[in-house]
Amino acid sequence: MKIKRFISALLCGTMLAAVLSTSVFAATFSDVENDATVAWAKQAINEMTDKGYIKGYEDGTFKPQRAVSKVETLVLMSRILGVEDSEYSQTVKWADAGYSATVNAINTTYVDELSFLMYFDVLNITDLRDYASAANANTSLLRWQAAYLMVKLAGKDDQAQSAVLDENEYSDYASIPEAARPYVAYATNLGLMNGMGNDENGKAFFSPETTLTRAQMATLLNRMMEKMDRNYIQGKVSSIDTGNKKMVVNADGKNTTCTIGDMTGIKINGENSKFSRIESQSEVMVTYTFGDVRMIETVPPEENLSVYGIVVQTSDNSGGQQITIKDSEDENNKATYTFASNCKYTIKGSQGSYGDVKAGNFVRLVLSGSKVTECSVESKTSDVSGTFVKVNAGDDNRTTITIKNSDNEQETFDVSINGVEVTRNGNIAGVRDLAKNDSVVLSLTYGKVVSIKATSETENVSGTIKEIILSETPQITLDVKGKSETYNLTASTSVKVNGVDATIYDLRPGNAATVVTDGSNISKIESSATSSTGKTTVTGKVVSINTTLKVITVTNSSGGTETVYYESGTTFLKSTTGKSITAKDIVAGSNITATGSDSTGYFVATIVISD
CATH class of the missing domain: 2.40.50 (OB fold (Dihydrolipoamide Acetyltransferase, E2P))
Incomplete structure (x- = not known):
């Protein structure tokens, strides 16, 4: 099998001044060659600049001691993962289609790069806010944050959750934010990061609050490239074994068997899907990292x-x-x-x-x-059965419906201009109510669809709520056995919280949830709050506030993120005057102390005091 490996293309256009400046490909940089304090990073710097991942400056310098920002780090991560490689041009388009609206909400220049990272499940909404929002993008990256991001880039977030940092590993263990310790442990065990030196007792220290320099970033990313060993194969799907989660790909006339893991991402035409829905003879691109299948992207075979x-x-x-x-x-x-x-x-x-x-x-x-x-x-009238794929309304007032038949082939039919009768699960419906993978029976008269009987595909899924996106098309992301699964919430979605009728506004990240899926939509969700910890106070710096959801996100003194919910009866006060204010007076960067209770499983404030 021909395994292809990536060398990044050169960047064009104006990029960030620090890491993303004009490309200078020289054998050496004057300030690297003449600075003995960065001799340890010289080889990595030269290798990373020669490959185009990290840039030098027009004056022939590299500025190895300059700190890198959070958003610069994200852009570099996207390059390591392939955002600039021509082989991923279609992936970039799919990533933009799926995530650019979310990314654009934080008003960033780097839509392609950030969408690409979200597409590969490296970033989630919280990460996007913490590392790329206007308030955070240009702040310097700290070492504990680098450990977190590198583990996410490696696709090892799930494994890191169970990692334990030995208290004796680093002398400044107590200074490492509690939420970051599993990531520091995993990055250390993976050989990506180590201590910054030894203290007076000869014990290594991690220095979690130290900013990362350009020299350190070049070295860290160079290690990541070597260990991740990203490569890919392109070809056609020859056969699929859903029971054993194996797929044979024919590329350049040779067959390669790919084994799918629990964390393997599956995309069909750029949309999240399942391994069982991949079709034989589909065009496929398989991305490997750390020797495992990281992502499978397929395009179904062209229909006759x-x-x-x-x-x-x-x-x-x-x-x-x-x-x-x-x-x-x-x-x-x-x-x-x-x-x-x-x-x-x-x-x-x-x-x-x-x-x-x-x-x-x-x-x-x-x-x-x-x-x-x-x-x-054929006879004037006939019935055709299959699985619903899509409906298209053309500019010429022609509507078509595409289904997948019993031979796993796609067929497209015209809908009668005289109208079509549609039922779904026995209820009167419309063509727009059909959902992907519905079982359908089309009644045809002279080959035109005159009626459709649809039955939805339902599935029970249990997990933990990771994110809730409230937009024109609300979505919820569940952590299901360590893998993120995203579903649509509709106006007809039935919601219960702790057994009581509720709305999507009552759902909370971190709570357990059992959902009944209807295709890619959720028809029913039942959520239960986690047990109370007895917490009565939350103090920290405001990262964001959503007055629609009535939620404030803060960073606490340990560097962890905490969520504070408030209600219409919550009292807001200004600490300097003691006077009443409103939630709209609280902005990112404010320091608050919230008093309340987590008896419902999430912290609800009765009083919020802001500086």
């Missing part, structure tokens, strides 16, 4: 186009054997097609020939390219 019509005439001339058909609902809509030499003819279920096709017959033609490969004379 089926057209239906009433035969006007057949002809056999120098251009070959041809057939002219007309639309059953528009006699002026006619088209002529040429039969392939090996065309298969079926006359109402029996094998036939070209001569058996007569004017006035109702026929179904299967086109491969410009030639008819199958011609079947």
Whole structure:
């Protein structure tokens, strides 16, 4: 198997001044060559700049001691993962389609890079806010934050959750934020990061609050590249073994068996999906990191186009054997097609020939390219069963519906201009109510869809709420056995919290949830609060406030993130004057002390005092 490895393309355009400045590819940099204090980083700096991942300056310097910012780090991470590689050009488009709206909300220049990281599940909404929002993007990256991001880049977030940092590993163990310790432990065990030196007792110290320099970042990313060993294969899916989670990919005439892990991301046409839905003969790109399958991206095989019509005439001339058909609902809509030499003819279920096709017959033609490969004379009415894929409304007032049939092939049908009757789960519905993977029965008259009976695919899923996105199309992300699964919330979604009817505004990150999925939507969600810890006070610096959700996110003294919810009766006070204020007076960067209770499983403030 030909394994392809990445060398990043050069950046074009204006980039961040520090790490993303104009490319200078020199054998050495004057301030690296002449600075003995960064001799340890010289090789890594040269390797990373030669590959185009990190840049020098026009004056021939590298500025190795300059600190890197949070957003600079994210951009570098996206390069390491392939955002600039031509092979990932389609991935970048899919990432933008899925995540650019979320990324644009923080008003950033680096939409492609941040969307790419979200697409690969490196960043979540909280990370985006903490590392790329206007309030945080240009602040210097600390060492404990670097450990967190490198583990996320490695795709080892789930494993890091169970990692334990030995209290004797570093002398400044107590200074490492509690929430960051598992990541520091994992980054240390992986050989990505180590101590900054030894204290007076000869014991290593980590120095978690120290900023990361350009020299250190070059060294860290160089280690990451070597250990991650990102590579990929491209080809076609030859076979799929869903039971054993294996897939054979044919690339350059050779077969490679790919084993899918619990954390492998599955994308079909850029959308989150499941391994069981990958189709044989799909175009596929498989990305490996650390020797494991990190991501599978597929494009289903092109469907053969089926057209239906009433035969006007057949002809056999120098251009070959041809057939002219007309639309059953528009006699002026006619088209002529040429039969392939090996065309298969079926006359109402029996094998036939070209001569058996007569004017006035109702026929179904299967086109491969410009030639008819199958011609079947059919009854005026028929039913077709399959799985719903999509519906398209064209500019010419033509609506089509695409399904996947029992042979796992996609077929597209015109919807009758006289309208279509739709039922879903026995209830009257519309075409727009159909959801991906619904089981459908299409009733056809002269090949046009006149009615649709749909049954939704449902599944029970249990996990922990990670994120809730309230937008025009609300979404919720669950942590299901260590893997993020995102679903849509609709106006008809039934919500219960602790057994009581509620709304999506009552759902809280961190709470357990059991959902009933209806395709990619959630039809029902039941959430239960985690047990109380007895907490009565939360103090920290405000990272963000959402007055719609009535939630304040703060960073506490340990560097961890805490969430404070408030209610309409919550009292807000100014600490310097003691006067009442409102939630809208609290801004990012404010220091607050919230008094309340987490008896409901999440902290609800009764009083919030702001500086």
